[in-house]
Amino acid sequence: MSHYITTIGLEIHLQLSTKTKAFCACPNSFGGEPNTFTCPVCLGLPGSLPVLNSQYLRHAIKVALALSSNVSGRMKFDRKNYFYPDLPKDYQISQYDMPLALGGHVDITDGHKTKSIGLTRVHMEEDAGKLIHDNKRASSYVDFNRTGTPLLEIVSEPDISSPEEAYRYLVTIKSILKYLDVSDCNMEEGSLRCDANISIRPKGQQELGTKVELKNLNSFKGVRDALIYEEKRQARMLLDGEVIVQQTRLWNEQKQASEPMRTKEQAHDYRYFPDPDLLPFTIDSVLVEEIRLSLPEMPEEKRERFIRDCGLSEYDASVLVSDRAMSSFFESCVKLYPEPKVIVNWLTGDIQGYLNANNIEFSNMKTTPQQLTGMIRLIDNNTISGRIAKEVLFDMLVTGNSADGIVKEKGLIQISDEGVIEQLAADVLNENPKVVDDYISGKTNALGFLVGQLMKKSKGKANPQLANQIIKKKIEQARE
Amino acid sequence: MTEFVKYSASRLKEKITQDSLTASDIASSVAVRYDKVEEKVKGFAHFNKVVLSERAKELDKKAISGALSKIPVVIKDNICVKDELTTCSSKILVGFRPPYDATVITKLKESGALLLGKSNMDEFAFGSSCETSCYAPTNNPYDTERVPGGSSGGSAALVAADETVLALGSDTGGSIRQPASLCGVVGMKPTYGRVSRYGLIAFGSSLDQIGPITKDVNDCAALLNVISGYDPMDSTSADIPVPDYMGSLVDNVKGLRIGIPKEYDTESMFFDKKVPVNETGVKIKEAIKLLKDLGAEVVDISLPHVKYAVSVYYIVGCSEASSNLARFDGVEYGYRDKEASSLIEMYKKTRGKGLGSEAKRRIILGTYTLSSGYYDAYYLKAQKVRNLIKQDFDNAFSRCDIIMTSTSPETAWPKGLKTKDPLLMYLSDIFTIPANLAGIPAISLPCGYDSQGLPVGLQFMAKYFDEELLIRAAYTYQQNAGWKRKKPEL
């Protein structure tokens, strides 16, 4: 691949989570029986007319501002005309030459390097319905529940230079968008969809290579894999002297390969023209300012603040802000227990580990800030040891119960009774005379072994510091 | 039996109160009249005596005391009435019963009106003669060998033939005014945005308006009162209060400045298509003199770009129509060609067989004018010239209060005369189209008959939302016009 320069552009379609659809008052709901969330407008019945949802506009402006895109003073809607059964009017209400916002950028970090990926535009358009194909019969079935769902299309400039950067771009944009509370941003559920364009050209050539469009990408990982595959496929073709055809290819997750789309997708003439049922919109700067002021703290600012005010490392701060739910949780914890570094360690360590292993989103975690800080206090007051705490935390995450309850139920209270520990120590020393001799002759790690044995005997419940002290004391006493 | 349906709405209202008439009484009168003349007029697209009788009984039970209580109204077949056949006189909408009422229908029902049925029209409002309907063409009650005009030909003919008291039509390029003129009745196109378009099956979305077709100006004002108003379901409807239009039924035009556009007097606007301006011109001049005698001031004005109006209209209208009619594809409603084996074949066959010739022609023209490579030369260009036409009116209205012209270049012509020449048919709308392009309100009212006894109509146009002035001028003319009204002999 070092012979070639890769150019990638991504087009994201984001489903916004307003209460009602873009142009009608049908509930904007996921799931449901087919054709039960429709009305004359989103069904495209003759005589129906669209009316824009004010919350859709507000959410759209929010997104544009968060992506540093310039919100237009005047925007309009255009009709994109084409025939398809999931499009009831056989045109889609979209935006062509006067979209919601132009320009913008998303900054991706790779370790210490930051790269700014430019955005071409952000525009509004309505979603189409769902088509179900029956392979056994010569029919397809249409469900219009999704028709009219408000979408935002976010188009990047072809500034992305590698599949890995594309992945970072998606992760970053998702983390920004989740802060805004305007969408579930979930690729697997369909609230975030992505198409990619990729071309490669030999090093030294100024002119971009032929662009291939990739569709049917169902996850961020899928996007990266598809781009890696496509890069290789195109490089191989160029090396073999073949010409790359401009086409749309579908990513096949099972085969881990892209295939040309077989529908006769000749270049569509969409015949865009201004939608005469929707008059142009003037977006006044007062509204934009009001929305800008209402924006929550963006990941960038939050990261800086965590580093500055909480003394976190850049790495830790970045991990926290990459997930809005996690950074929120962190802040709640710090309010209850003002030791940010301690909290961060638990979050990025054991907790994140558990969530990753079980494929759970941070926002779906059962444990609350009160519960986590409660557990930490139990360590502080020696009710449990740090080691036992890990076990307790695991239970907390699985059951959603608090530490107190788990500790009592499982009888994990740390043994701090010196008498009990003395007895255990006596047993350990009796059972391991050779190790005691090793320790006396200078092998300091032998102590660790003996303490370990005591811990084992106490099923981990002994207070490790006390155990350590008492064993040492007993050995000294024995020597006398 | 007294033929109540022959009365005007204001007269019928009086009668209803005086004689305690029921909706059933009135429905019977309608049925009698229908039996007598409908065979000759063919104004209805959908009419059912049994349904009407049921509806009248319902109305009597509900006892709604609204402004149009028990008054018969006929609805053009492109306006949605819940659960009733609404087909735009097209095969492609065969059997379509919308699950909702157009906003104007909701308003009519709230006013207690007796809805009679759906009136015939040119298919999807594409026409000026009611001859492109998939049903039989409607005949002009004054001479059943001649056209009633279009596209609201059915509504106009039914009012003229006294098969109804009131009617609703739609006007995109003159489709209310021109048939009103040819049938000797009153028809008004309100300002764009005055009346909700929600539930009106769209032809040219930036041009369409629903409006009244009535026997006199008084009824026009009454019906306009009921159907006007802001509708949150229509983004193009105007949030401007509705005055009481009945208050404009005032006999006074003193000091009114009437603008007469010089372009409509010469033949230069027709280029190589000479459309004869015959006796209509004479009648208009008589009307102008009458108004002058009543104290109005006549002003010469110029609308320099009006000769381009037909071209602009057909480009803009057909472009919008090509997109508006794309939804008639056999998927969700209407006709579907069941023999097609693939989706594309289904689309093509459904639309090929379900749409009439004029509809296909306009869709193809509109698709062409929006297509890549042609958009700038046609659609964009037309929208710019449209702006020039609007500016012409803005300038004219700085010098006059109202503009007066003939509604139609001619009186009713024989059926079949223009059907082979689309362009010739399009030029029938030469006087009415500019008001749609500019969005201003306009009214057509009868001003006499030609030597063959065919009705002539005169047109007034006014500034945005100045329907009150239109009504006052029209009412004044009506009250003082010397000639005698002649009902058609059916």
Add this chain to the structure above:
Amino acid sequence: MPIKKDVIRYVADLARIGLSQQEEKLFAEQLNHILAYMEQLNMLDTKDIEPMSHAVSMGNILRKDIARSPLSNDDALKNAPEREEGFFKVPKIIE
């Protein structure tokens, strides 16, 4: 410039209308006639004129984000030429 039959065919295809040979020929003739008339627009210099999609200048019509009852499945499918288990049924799209 006069339109030929193949342009009519292409445009009819875009509009998903099946035309007979006769119709193609007739429409080509008629459209050419109409477009020739429309050539008059080229006599106007509109370089500095703004295009206008509406003659009236209302704008910014919005509605509140409050849900209304949707149609029942029955009402939605009432006019469907073919339906099955709550869906609209169409011939298969050839892939």
